[in-house]
Amino acid sequence: MTESELIKATTATVQLGDLPVDGYMMPNGEFRAGIAGASVLLGHGKDWFNRLASRSPNKLKALQDGGFTGRVQAVVIPREPGTRGASRAQTISLKDLTTLITVEALSGNKRAIALQAAFTLGGLDALFRDAFGMPQQSRDDRRRFFGMTYDEFLQVLADNRAELEALRLPGDDLYYPESKE
Secondary structure, eight states: OOGGGSEEOEEEEEEETTEEEEEEEOTTSOEEEEHHHHHHHTTSOTTTGGGHHHHOHHHHHHHHHTTOOOOOEEEEEEOOTTSOOEEEEEEEEHHHHHHHHHHHHHTTOHHHHHHHHHHHHHHHHHHHHHHTTOOOOOHHHHHHHHHHHHHHHHHHHOSSHHHHHHHSOTTHHHHOGGGGO
């Protein structure tokens, strides 16, 4: 596939609390996630998603049973004017990312369980605020709320302090230094 055949996407870092994921917006407005970042988010190496079919056929089957399409869309991110070339990325739909998180949570991945719990609590909080006519949280408050919720669930799920440290992602302490106490 040549660069001219790739879809040009806009990119942004999506902050899930203090967990960054590469986000992409397609020309039609669809949001997608980078597969390398999604793999790291779930505690795997950047190439985990690409090796799923060959190394974990049962997991791939479980994903497909959960509605996972596996449709990877290559995108190109144009560089600033005056620079050469462009970056490329492989992306999946948000629905497929949700299925990845769900299947990983069902298989016992503690990061995925904590992510799912934080998303659920954030969604419930927003719906309850709406039902009671309360203002929604600001973007910064939502990020902080998500990060604190994620961290709380990790602490509950970890069997011991060493496991908790292994579940943390790089940079966690930069945003929530009190969680190390």
